[in-house]
Amino acid sequence: MTDRPLRTIVATDCGSTTTKAILIEKVGNEYRQTYRGEAPTTVEAPFEDVTRGVLNAISEIEELSGRRILEDEKILTPSGIGGDPKAGVDIYISTSSAGGGLQMMVAGVVQSMTGESAQRCALGAGVIVMDVLASNDGRLPHEKIERIRSLRPDMILLSGGTDGGTVTHVVEMAEYISAAEPRPRLGMSYNLPLIYAGNKDGRERIKEILGKKTALTITENLRPTMERENLVPARTKIHDLFLEHVMAQAPGYRRLIEWAGAPIMPTPAAVGLIMETIAKKQGINLIGVDIGGATTDVFSIFQGIFNRTVSANLGMSYSISNVMAESGLENIMRWVPFSIDEQDLRNRIKNKMIRPTTVPQTLEELMIEQAIAREALRLALGHHKTLATGLKGVQQERSISDVFDQKGSGQTLINMLQLDLIVGSGGILSHAPRRVQSMLMMVDAYEPLGFTELSVDSIFMMPHLGVLSTVNEQAAMEVFVHDCMIYLGTCIAPIGQGKQGERCLEYTAALPGGPVQGTLKFGELRLLPLGLNEEAMVQVTPARNVDVGAGRGEAVHRRARGGVVGLMLDGRGRPLNLPSRLEDRVGLLKKWHETLNLYPT
């Protein structure tokens, strides 16, 4: 891809509640994000026109920057129009998740095979998967039909069968869909878009069954053989249909599509794209998380394989009560250095759910919210691990060495020891009063192993940069590195368990302020000063039964990157077990908080 020459770019993300606009300008030889504006999204009544919110957000940028971008409610292009260097932009681009994002139902034949492949395909396209139907999902035929009828998705993805295999089961699924007479979520007057990406031998039958009842699109099989997934063609079709059918139904979107100089992308698809670009450019394994009010999206790239999941009901406001329901109160309270009456806490969480825009005013409330965030992050990663797997049902070649350690197909791809970078995004991580709070939330929730870098997105501009990368990758990468990502530092976490106070590892670090060395004991957290844009060589020698990545007792000598927090040595053991006795746990939490200067005293 050749980058389009651009000097000034305006990008928006039309979220469910807020439309966020950013201005990117070429400053000297580099692209930088210079101004931002936001306004309420206007998809719903009384405005019912998404462009109103976009214009409002852009006019905020106009006021702040002094650049004239709008004229007669249209975006002025190109930059420097009419000879005025402070007028116009070269391109306008946008992402959208307004109106609840793109919601789909996917169907396959075998749940753990084509069902999962279809789910991965849709999730990677930035979709919220409402349900996965499969021949063997345990539901009776009439239950499946009732479910399809009641869902009202924006689109359906039907897959099933490998090419040349039996068509019976995928035809059966098509018959159920046909019998359900599914209706689209938005609008009554058009047929529901349905993508068929199953056994190619089934295409004619599928056309007969669904051709008249749905807006049918046929594409390549997403699982042509048991050993291979082919998700790109179906994903591309999802994006095409998102623009042609779904977005075109939403109020004002036709105009927005006309304005945009590149196809409008679903927000999570754009975030996924920028994460994938970074991981590939830097040759690293990465986990990204975006924890919002309603949902938590997790992205991962391991060995070049991209995966995305969305935990639709794990979030910090609308869905906060569901985090409590899924994790249990005890798991939340284990992170809080005080006790609280259960009924009081439950009422507080429900009150946050029904009044989602409120903010913690007291330290106690902040600690509770951050404890809930740890659980939401933990649960969402657990969910991600179950779907980010190798293909299931694949024949495995065995050798004699597998006799004692046979692994089935479909193991998770998420290997925390090989993870290089965690990128956190979303209000609770991006706007924590102290950056060290964001770092510890992610360390506690994800329990990284060995050496892992951590960072946060400064003002949630990853969607904008994702769509920008489709027209100018250089601009997207430069802004990402300079203005979007804030490095927090590196966490060094040994694998192993030991008694409190026992030796865990010895370390020496050539820090810019002078070399340091010491002993980290079990149960200890320690923070070494290693600032933004600084690096240090670190030598770690673990105790006999402890592993920092090279094997038990084996020393590791490598470079560590600093950040706004520093170098965190985590001697709390892996897996991380907190004492069950309240007094012991509270004592330890207080000690860690004090060491890290986590909260004001």
Next chain:
Amino acid sequence: MAHSYTPGLTVTPRTLVARKRLLPIPGVVLVQEGESVSSDKVVARAELPGKVHVVNVVNLLGILPEDLKEFMVKREGERVEQGQVLAENKPLIKWFKSTVVSPITGSVETISNSTGQVLLREPPRRLDLFSYVDGRVVEVIPGQGVRIETTCAFVQGIFGVGGETWGTLVMVATSPEQPLEAGQLTSEHAGKIVIGGAFVGAEALQRAKAVGVKGLVVGGMHDKDLRSLLGYDLGVAITGTENIGFTLVLTEGFGQIPMASKTFELLHALNGRKASISGATQIRAGVIRPEIIVPRGSEESINTADLSGQVRAGAKIGDPVRVIREPFFGRIGEVVALPSDLLMIPTESHVRVMEIVFADGTKAVVPRANVEIIEGS
């Protein structure tokens, strides 16, 4: 004058409310534009396709899918009664004859020679869409529904469960602070919408169900009582379809919280009037809050000032507000200052704040995000 854009819930004695009543699938509209309708009037009707039943005929007859059509007695589109023969084999010896009968009365939807299944469909079900409020049809959307307007007293709650219903309002609380006790609910309250004060507990909820009230409106409740009422822990605030025997509207939130005196006084004044209520709550974009709509007679005309409850102008000095987060949760006060600079609060976040004086004369500084205006004054 300083303003802050703070959301609020409307509580107003008179306003104009419009409600779009739309069918889930296309149907017919049964009323005309300009027609006066009462809440129980069916304004539109649709036919929901009947439930589908799947019969695996090839397995039952032991035949191949491609031969299925030869064995079918009924054809696609044909009507079928429960117990009627759908398909049968044709053995040489009569004793070996087997038949497949229809489990339902309906019609044959499809006969599949790929899967060997026969899909039967029950007759369509009629779906009646009620007016829900007493008012006037101001717009007909052909095939889809209508828009109805009503001049009414209007109270928005913060959270509710249960769907739309209507009935007579009965005030049983003597003050906004008084909790609703089980003993206050009697057989006289069957079919009524009961207004309590600060709180409803598990026992009173059980009693309301036993008595057969149509609706309950109170200040607050405990989360644990909601859990036992629903039978599950509500994770996401999307409600309105619960089947709990009545509709419940909370005006303040979770916990024991006195009903805002303005809400209480308005509902007190409307005692004995017919109301339409809905517990439907949705807190994502396109917010839906539970509501109490009490139609006023057309003789009680409204002026523009009465519509102020629908326009969210933002908080001004002197506005009545309710704090909606700890440490002052549930307290009602008046705005005395709206400093424009960001202020650091104890969490170390820098936020916009307002200064409030409470009824007892004490003052507090609260993030603007943690306050809601009591609107419609």
